[in-house]
């Protein structure tokens with residue numbers, strides 16, 4: 001997810017490109033609240049990763065997936081429950097089998113409605129995308145542990161990571177292509193997105209997220225599709241890991257001193273902007289600092 005966008009969060013299907021045979025990404029084109037979307041095929045079935053926000057975006061994604069699939073069975077999964085990733089799933093009902101990990105299904109159930117209402121408050125373009133036809137998605141299949149999805153000659157791993165950006169994050173691995181879809185656990189050229197909205201949602205954990213990124217960065221993925229931003233190599237994961245580490249260290253070092261939280265926020269914000277002058281999403285630094293202050297000594 002992203003903050004206070006002014007642009008219509010439209011998915012541009014025409015920009016779809018192949019990362020490998022039968023492995024497509026529909027890039028976000030740098031538009032806030034548009035995710036990178038994946039379409040992954042085997043001989044028997046095709047998996048869509050994330051829907052884009054709302055009915056018409058998801059209809060276009062589904063149309064592209066059907067065109068690619070040419071009769072192969074369709075599956076859908078979502079990286080986490082946030083609206084731009086999952087709130088087009090209703091369009092796939094009856095067309096694709098929608099699979100999610102248990103913790104994400106719980107996020108949808110517990111927080112989905114609240115996020116729908118929060119996002120509708122972000123202004124006209126987003127509210128229009130999330131009109132009355134859009135409700136909280138209902139998965140067809142909920143799994144525990146790592147789910148191996150056999151697409152025919154290609155097995156994709158749907159791997160829950162444990163709490164990080166949300167409680168129910170999962171990453172999607174395409175081992176034969178060395179590819180990883182991270183959802184919002186990783187962004188390129190962007191400050192880490194901390195959906196820290198007390199008292200409504202405090203499930204993001206900077207500490208656990210860093211642990212997740214340490215594992216992902218060590219796992220040898222060669223092609224990384226972040227939730228938002230440019231597709232890249234393993235450096236995408238290392239950069240997020242290093243950024244979460246610096247955010248934690250700079251926050252905690254000041255928390256150990258007598259500084260107040262507003263002072264900590266101001267100092268860390270200035271420091272990180274100086275270090276990453278070209279990164280987007282500066283509004284998330286403050287939320288990251290607040291989250292890590294709450295986790296300090298916990």
Ligand SMILES: [Zn+2]
Nearest residue numbers: 001080082184
């Ligand atoms: Zn998100």
